[in-house]
Amino acid sequence: MGDPRISAIGKGLRRRGRLMKEAVSPPRRTLDAVPSPRPVTERYVAPRAPRLVESPVFVLSSVRSGSTLLRVVLNSHSRIRAPHEMHLRTVHVNLTRGFTPDAMKALELDRSELEHLLWDRVLDLELSRSGKDVIVDKTPPNTLIWPRLQRCWPSARYILLLRHPGAVIASLTDRRKDPDHEAILAEVTQYAEKLEEARRNLDVHVVTYEELTADPEKATRGICGYLGVPWESAMLDYGRKDHGTFRPQLGDWSSTIKSGRIQPARRAEEGAELPPRLAELAQAWGYS
Template sequence: MRDPRMSAIGKGLRRRGRLMAQAVSPPRRNLDAMPAPRTDGDSYTAPPAPRLVDSPVFVLSSVRSGSTLLRVLLNSHSRIRAPHEMHLRTLHINLSRDFTADAMKALELDKDELEHVLWDRVLHLELARSGKQIIVDKTPPNTLMWPRLHRCWPNARYIVLLRHPGAVVASLTDRRTDPDHEQIRAEVLDYSEKLDEARRTLDAHVMTYEDLTAHPERTTRGLCEYLGVPWESTMLDYGDKDHGDFRPQLGDWSPTIRSGRIQQARPADPTAQLPPRLTELAKAWGYPVD
């Protein structure tokens, strides 16, 4: 039979062991409920990571400047993939804890570069799915952030698509149900300033919507030469190709673009009054201004 005295001693030793373990081992804590430790990760700038798409093409333009027409003409080429507006600038990375930034810093990454990697992966995925060799993104708001695109892709190529600012103002005014004329002029000016900045800074192919609609073959031949691909007459018959849905937020969805035919651009109203800066930019782009 077991000695009851030995059993009591054993119980005492086990209890003493548990108390010692509690003394040296702090209780488990809920990390999600704890304040995140501070870090200097926000001040870190990561070097560029390798890109899957080394030289994407970006169409820089104002809204209502014919970028959807240009997209479908390019997308009709056998070697060029030009999908709907991709809105890369709205794809963000959320580093939800401060130590996440530290972890990424150890991998030579920061929030901006993580977003660049994501953007690059999206372009590469779309290009691979298409089976083509060149990808073009024509999202107009890219114009407002072109310096960051240039930082993300140092070897990117750019098509600067101009349209008479007065015609852009008129097109936006017609499109809005209850147009705020002052707000529309301010919006067009914002786009025009960044577009002119890109035109003067980048080694870009500059063209106009008016030339594209008036001389589509000549204009698309120049584009193909810039992109290093042979011109294809099928580009002008974009209505024979599948370009996806034409709907809001993805590009122009008007009957003009749905017609499948290149139609002459509507000229600017020569009697319309523009703000002085828009008049100045129109002149710099070679447009006649009264």
């Protein structure tokens, strides 16, 4: 029979060794402060928070419709800031832990409203840096999410920039290497449908690319009246102003826009047929 004192010492050493091991590498366990994800039983919709910019301006247009030209013309006004395409719709907020939605709900926020606050802050920052008081975002894909823009900014204003669908198709075909004609037609139709939705459901100021290039003074006077700012002749000489770098993903970067001069619009090809739906929309927009 062993010495009980030695046995007690051995137990003490083993216990001490176990405690030291746990101190260095503690066992994994579920902590009350980090609850496991719970099934979502309801989707909380946060109320609209106050905005820093209550009435931003959005140019709704298809791609290849002259939105960069309109941007630099507007940006040449002393009170209007129209930066490059901002792509706000691609700026997202991620709630990365299971308890984060509950924390935000306690603040009367959800993911969409957090994104709206971030978008609003970006606009406010850009406006503050410019020293102007009207901001315009002319990102064409905004057209595809106009209902969300309306939700985010109920007092937003909209300039609907239209161009003959046939001319848009021709411009996209010329711009792209090895163009996929079916894909181009689908893209132009998608934009056209959303533009028509916006035209019917929003209080918009409509201007066509053809009007903007043929009679820029008349077109810009109409836009200034809609925005509540006086017309300025400097808008017609945008090449004298700094509008940032023209490069892909931020707008048009062609030699035409870099020329600094408003040039005649390329018209739709004579005799070119449109699919029935695009022809119907073109007629609704005043194109023969």
